Amino acid sequence: MLRQASQELVIATRGRGLYEFTREVEKWVAENKFREGLLTLHLQHTSAALLIQENADPDVRRDLESFFKRLVPDGDPLFIHTAEGEDDMPAHIRTALTAVNMGIPVRGGRPALGTWQGIYLWEHRTRIHSRRVALHFIGE
DSSP: OOEEEEEEEEEEEOSSEEEEOHHHHHHHHHHTTOOSEEEEEEEOOSSEEEEEEEOSOHHHHHHHHHHHHHHSOTTOTTOOOOTTOTTHHHHHHHHHHSOSEEEEEEETTEEOOOTTEEEEEEEOSSSOEEEEEEEEEEEO
């Protein structure tokens, strides 16, 4: 029988960087005994992103941050929107270049992630935030 469920996760960030929350997602799937279906995640913010990325070597996350720091520097005089500081518009651009939604198949009662894949919230702001991620499952 097809079923649906939803949940909201709150992820505390300590500033710019990648915050893995794979275990929280896996726990929710297991607690609800989901077997097969589609898990959708949606980040309810415009200055952070969702990302599936390698979770074994932290150099990958550092390199991603270094690349985006060069691509979209804080305080660039090109930006007019600075209502919340010099990292405000760069955070919005970073989000536009990444994603706030993702779908993950659930197979055999687990999110179908690869061996080295983890689910991350990528905080693009330099200050502390509480980010909300809506989870939705449809399947059996």
